[in-house]
Amino acid sequence: MWTYLKRQQAYLILGVFLVVLSFIHTHISPYLRQLLILSGINIILANGLNLISGITGQLSLGHAGFMAIGAYASAYLSVFVTGPESFAFLLNILAGGCLAGFFGFILGLPTLRLKGDYLAIVTLGFSEMIRVILLNMDSVGGARGLPQIPHNTDLIWTAGAVGLSLIFIYRMMKSYIGRAFLAIRENELAAQSCGINITKYKVISFTSGAFLAGIAGALFAHQLSYINPSIFGFIKSFEILIMIVLGGLGSLSGATLAAIILTFLPEALRPLQQITQIDFRMIIYSSLLIVMMLTRPSGLLGKRELWDFKIFGAFRRS
């Protein structure tokens, strides 16, 4: 439990963090800033999917679909309804998240009775369906995409969203709701015999994950200023899935770490491409994943968290 002193420390860390953030926001190159924002968005996406697949154990391959819903809904509101004011932006992000969450709820209610492969196929189909519908919706630009979205997303907004999402998931995991998710992942029959309504908690997990994907999508749209349906193909879903598999299914800090690594890795490998004139990046990227799966099949951190390791034991709360 938090002592008074520890709470003080937490506020202090938060304050220092905000000061540092506003400093680097103005002093770093736009390139690095964009990378930081993208890794923030990826952190939210990865943790949302981790909630569904890593913690509750329901394999979902349609995360990009929820991201697309959030991105398009918020972008549409920003472009055609509200304009670029900050307050309107906040509401639009939330609207995007809520709509994605709503779709998650609607999709989850009938399909979460399915297990394993079947759920994966349904979610994959759902995200493709969303993509095709957007492709044919002329009001949001169809295949031409939706341009001139106000460039609202900056480092502060992203950091705020990342912080709140992580706190949301972390606190949820410390409650009976989070324990119900884990119980469902571990053994559905035993969870039922412990009095857990497994359908209800699967839907809660799925809706929360979809909501977070919607938030991330909204931030993403207002960062790029232009979105089109092909961004949200199943490749995007797999990218997010790779992040949580690499980080360790079920590990909050693992998903976060992997999201950052996998955002920076392709960029870090870019000089190699310039020297050799061949695009080695994807080859290295995929070999890295293969080596990873051979040596640490349960991901970087497995089911543990960063603070469960001995080196970081100093930070552990008693």
Added chain:
Amino acid sequence: MMSQPAEAILKVDNLSIAFGGLQVLMNVDFSVYSNEIVSLIGPNGAGKTTVFNIISGLYRPTSGSILFHSKNLTGMHPHRISNIGITRTFQNIRLFKDLTVLDNVIIAKHFAFCYKLLGSLFYTPAYVEEEAKAEKDALELLAVFGLAERAHDISKNLPYGEQRKLEIVRALASGVKILLLDEPAAGMNNAETSALLKLIHHIRDTFKITVLLIEHDMKLVMKISDRIIVLHHGEVIADGTPSQIRNNPHVVEAYLGNPT
């Protein structure tokens, strides 16, 4: 059947179930009375586990019903049945393997939590209080069964006997009134089995619960049971005290075949 003073706490009423053309249970009819230890025995494939699966809500019977305090449980969801007070263990242990022993028990206290999601997000007093109480109760319960010092171990690392015990502790934590044990002595040696015998008696007496168990170990069954129900080819062929069952010609025939 012997005359019983009290009303049945659990009544299995004319239960039948068929999977396709396979009639697994046929008009199974028995009652369990409060604070009893009742064994369900029978040769392999007699339908014992199927009875458990129907009582705990995993299967829906083709006909017949399950009554708990004369409340009909048929067709109820498994988690509702657990919340009412009927909890089972499994033939092949089903723990939450990658979670700690303590978490296994706290998860079973799911029903005891009243705070909402916002409570845990904002660290409300209700949240702090309920979580602390659940942890304290779980630790106390583990201490009763000598598992307290293993509370923070990952449950799959426990030895086999303690895993079985933990599954029973988990069932007790969920506020059980009728405990269904599916082959609790499977894979245990003689010493462990006699410890289990004491444990089940102890649980029944201290927690004032009713126990219905499936078991193949006849020595255990004869010692532990107040009453034995014998199932053969999906039908109840005998129901009585251990000594009545031991001398029942139908039971002998079911197990050993016709002497002639």
